[in-house]
């Protein structure tokens with residue numbers, strides 16, 4: 001399977017070695033907006049085909065699949081162009097900025113008979129696969145509570161993709177995509193979403209704390225920030241035990257499974273997992289296997305999961321926008337018509 005990378009930034013540099021570690025991946029191409037950057041990246045990583053023209057890259061007949069590693073706000077346009085050119089797509093998270101865009105990409109993937117997947121590497125890690133097995137075995141009983149978060153401060157003059165609305169800036173779509181994917185994988189789509197946080201007038205959110213409530217009584221409490229450190233961890237509490245995921249939750253390498261009913265002392269199991277490369281190998285290998293099988297998506301992270309998470313992201317975001325609008329109205333008490341105003 002001949003792959004090409006799109007973008008020469010942070011994630012391209014972190015994943016290039018992992019693509020080259022997969023025995024079913026032949027990394028043959030790199031595409032940049034800039035010819036010199038493409039050629040430099042190509043020579044640094046022994047990649048034969050360097051292009052500064054994305055459409056030419058996709059129609060060249062030299063790449064079967066592209067891995068899109070550019071800011072989120074550009075994902076939909078690039079993924080759509082690749083799919084229309086008949087090229088398989090693995091695109092960085094979040095796949096798109098709206099659930100409707102993800103549905104449109106899903107349609108294009110089926111129409112053109114090519115594979116589509118969001119690069120949700122977390123779900124392909126051995127530790128996350130083990131979480132799924134532990135939950136399925138009933139070891140910790142019924143999952144009832146999840147707590148997870150991820151955050152780090154990015155200065156206002158940091159990489160544009162964090163703070164520029166058109167590029168998809170904000171904490172929620174960058175980091176909430178993981179915390180919500182965890183909640184969805186364990187508990188499914190929530191019945192209610194309650195969120196507080198800071199969202200700027202241009203729609204870029206700085207941080208948020210939100211609760212996903214399920215009619216079963218289960219609850220997920222999640223936090224993301226681009227203005228404060230949040231340890232990138234999480235745990236799942238069940239009726240008979242708990243699982244704590246090692247940090248970072250995007251690529252955990254350990255799990256702590258605690259079971260037992262008081263007054264009996266708890267049983268604690270510490271599980272460690274090897275990481276191949278920088279942690280992206282299982283995802284790229286699985287995507288390549290699926291493409292070689294002729295599948296249009298992957299069972300571990302089908303497009304329907306991406307769409308469901310994007311819908312929850314939209315609900316969280318709508319809550320933040322509503323709260324902001326209410327706060328803005330609060331600055332003009334007369335318009336609120338409150339008693340005594």
Ligand SMILES: NC(=O)c1ccc[n+]([C@@H]2O[C@H](COP(=O)([O-])OP(=O)(O)OC[C@H]3O[C@@H](n4cnc5c(N)ncnc54)[C@H](OP(=O)(O)O)[C@@H]3O)[C@@H](O)[C@H]2O)c1
Pocket residue numbers: 007008009010011012031032033034037038069070071072074092093094119121159160161167174250
């Ligand atoms: N899975 C993970 O662990 C992980 C980690 C970090 C980021 N990501 C995801 O990867 C994507 C890229 O993140 P990143 O940190 O690699 O971003 P980045 O370094 O800021 O940018 C990535 C590259 O995108 C290309 N690009 C194309 N059009 C651009 C534009 N208008 N503005 C800026 N860059 C543009 C640039 O490459 P050229 O100049 O060569 O065209 C740039 O170097 C995001 O969607 C992010 O969510 C995933």
